[in-house]
Amino acid sequence: MLEARLEQADLLKKVVDAIKDLVQDCNFDCNDSGIALQAMDNSHVALVSMMLKTEAFSPFRCDRNIALGINLGSLTKVLRAAQSNDILTLKAEDAPDVVNLVFENSESDRISEYDIKLMDIDQEHLGIPETEYAATVSLPSPEFQRICRDLSALSESVSIECSKEGVKFACQGDIGSGSVHLRGNTSVDNPEKNVEIDLTEPVSLTFSLKYLVNFCKASGLSKNVKLCLSSEVPLLVEYSLASSSYLRFYLAPKIGDEE
Secondary structure: OEEEEEOOHHHHHHHHHHHOOOOOEEEEEEEOOEEEEEEEOOOOOEEEEEEEEHHHOOOEEEOOOEEEEEEHHHHHHHHOOOOOOOEEEEEEOOOOOEEEEEEEEOOOOEEEEEEEEOOOOOOOOOOOOOOOOOEEEEEEHHHHHHHHHHHHOOOOEEEEEEEOOEEEEEEEEOOEEEEEEEOOEOOOOOHHHOEEEEEOOOEEEEEEHHHHHHHHHHHHHOOEEEEEEOOOOOEEEEEEOOOOOEEEEEEOOEOOOOO
16 A cells, blocks of 8 residues: 655645646556656656655655556645645555545644545656756746746747856747847855856757646746756756655757747
């Protein structure tokens, strides 16, 4: 059976909120290393990959590999019943037709319990190749969210250009153009405001802002976001979670004049 206890229900709430507009139904793959999720959006432009490692739970028990096929809309409705600081325990039998969620509130001695019916989702698991990226940019999550939101008012796509001068986000639309340039900077006093750029060669790629704005819904999960770019491979947008866990988004670049 599966039994996985999260000290804060808020973590799963935020993860599901960040991906539910990209993916409607997906498998939560549970095994002895944790709970993983991998799914593509309907247009096959973006891929989401999440890993909550066993260390993120206390306790964590998973006797055999289980795939929990869940509709994220249904899961969102149930998670609304949890308060941010509730303890969340997920339970499932070895051949489950439901997943059981228990919310415990230590302050009010309240325990709520819900079952969600599981779905049989036929989902291919894509091997994501290890990539040596030409450029890796780490910046504050709110900063990335602001850039994507502001530029999306002007255009549907943004070019991300990394060079030794820094990273430049630029767009050109019907009503005008805009750009934001960030230079690398590190501060001992305010590490969460650091912009770090690791560059092996200059790179410039164009991406859909609609998807990037969507990825930014994960900003509440981590103070920093990491962008990894290389020519002709998908952009990796990574939010680090506690205990070496992560939420990653991959987005295929736009080619030529494609809109």
